[in-house]
Amino acid sequence: MxxxxxxxxxxxxxxxxxxxxxxxxxxxxxxxxxxxxxxxxxxxxxESRIFRTAYKEGPAYVPLLQRAREMWRELERSADARLLTMCGGLTIGAPDDPDVAAVRRCAEQQHLDHEVLGTAEARRRYPQHHLDEGEVMLLDPAAGVLRxxxxxxxxxxxxxxxxxxxxxxxxxxxxxxxxxxxxxxxxxxxxxxxxxxxxxxxxxxxxxxxxxLPVQPRVITASWFAARDVAAHEPDALPIAIRRHPEAGFSCFPALDGASIKIIPHHLPRPDLDRPEDLPRGESPEWARAAGRAAERLLPGVVPHPIRIATYAEGFTPxxxxxxxxxxxxxxxxxxxxxxxxxxxxxxxxxxxxxxxxxxxxxxxxxxxxxxxxxxxxxxxx
Ligand SMILES: Cc1cc2nc3c(=O)[nH]c(=O)nc-3n(C[C@H](O)[C@H](O)[C@H](O)COP(=O)(O)OP(=O)(O)OC[C@H]3O[C@@H](n4cnc5c(N)ncnc54)[C@H](O)[C@@H]3O)c2cc1C
The missing domain is CATH 3.50.50.60 (FAD/NAD(P)-binding domain)
Structure with missing residues (x-):
């Protein structure tokens, strides 16, 4: 046949x-x-994408994530490319924050390796992040950064x-x-x-x-901030992170460019697009200032003014x-x-x-x- x-x-x-x-x-x-x-x-x-295994989106994803991790390695071997660096992953916030609690629940239910770091221990191990009193970090060792x-x-x-x-x-x-x-x-x-x-x-x-099909194109905006001590923000020192906080929230990616870390704010709007072709490319000073305030509040090791801002289109379902x-x-x-x-x-x-x-x-x-x-x-x- x-x-x-x-x-x-x-x-x-x-x-x-x-x-x-x-x-x-x-x-x-x-x-x-x-x-x-x-x-x-x-x-x-x-430039970068998060890989994580203790998944707040639901335990049904865990077997898929474990298979995906094997396949990333297979692709690296087949194409002779370095694509996934397992630098670990942090979820940071109050212990009763819904995302922090969901990651912890997923790790516990699926018997995934993880550590819960109290405020003092988290501040000692990862001073790149500011923690308010009472906040915690969950460390997922089966997480990393993709290119x-x-x-x-x-x-x-x-x-x-x-x-x-x-x-x-x-x-x-x-x-x-x-x-x-x-x-x-x-x-x-x-x-x-x-x-x-x-x-x-x-x-x-x-x-x-x-x-x-109910697929709504939306804008996701990423911003890069210069690290004062770049070595302390590279993947061997800084895991990927999901930051939850009442004043701001973002995903955070270690420095891959030898200069800056990337954050994608979650608390700022992700506007709808009629068509991905309408993606705005210009940067808005209001957006830059708002992203800068989030960095100033929660990332003490960076200069809190974005040096790069870029927009991308993604399709969202309800x-x-x-x-x-x-x-x-x-x-x-x-x-x-x-x-x-x-x-x-x-x-x-x-x-x-x-x-x-x-x-x-x-x-x-x-x-x-x-x-x-x-x-x-x-x-x-x-
Ligand atoms: C800024 C940002 C950050 C993200 N962060 C993460 C993360 O950390 N971790 C994670 O897991 N996911 C993350 N995501 C989500 C993830 O990147 C996307 O879900 C994924 O890349 C979707 O890939 P895709 O192939 O479906 O879409 P696309 O990459 O958009 O590819 C669709 C392709 O189809 C082509 N196409 C469309 N119509 C036609 C046509 N008529 N004829 C021919 N070609 C056509 C387009 O040109 C395009 O190349 C992020 C997404 C964005 C935008």
Missing amino acids: SSPRIAVVGTGVIGAMTAWRLALRGADVLAFDTHSPGHDRGASAG PEPAVQAALRAAESAGARVLPHHPVAEAVETSSGWRISSGGETFEVDHAIFAPGPWARGLEPLRQ DEHALLGALPGSANATVLTGFSGHGFKLAPVFGEIGTDLALTGTTGHDIAHLAPERFAEAADVR
């Missing part, structure tokens, strides 16, 4: 990983993207080595279901395939077959869990989108799941909570 011909639409991290796994399993893969791999207009760029642009490149290199055809600067203008598969129009050509995998990130609503499964109402199509700000770390295993679904119609991974129909069912009940 000949290999199934499969189109992957979108080669951000999710499509790139899917193309890699499909090609390894012998599929004839065509992977399309409007832009070049590793570009900075979507969700898979910005997004090299990761996308590595996955596509591995996909090409396994036989995939990668087509940058090939926007898919039209995808139409046929009696035997899908007809994909791109770059002035049409491609007949047996199955289509849609991994368009925040562009989901721009593709006609995905128009009804419950902030991804859509992963057969495309509702269509045959021979799989959708992977709506990763809602936490898809990067899981991308290899999501690529494996997309491959399972396209080749066999099912997967051994538990992804019931990510079924795309869950929103359609809610609408029917109303």
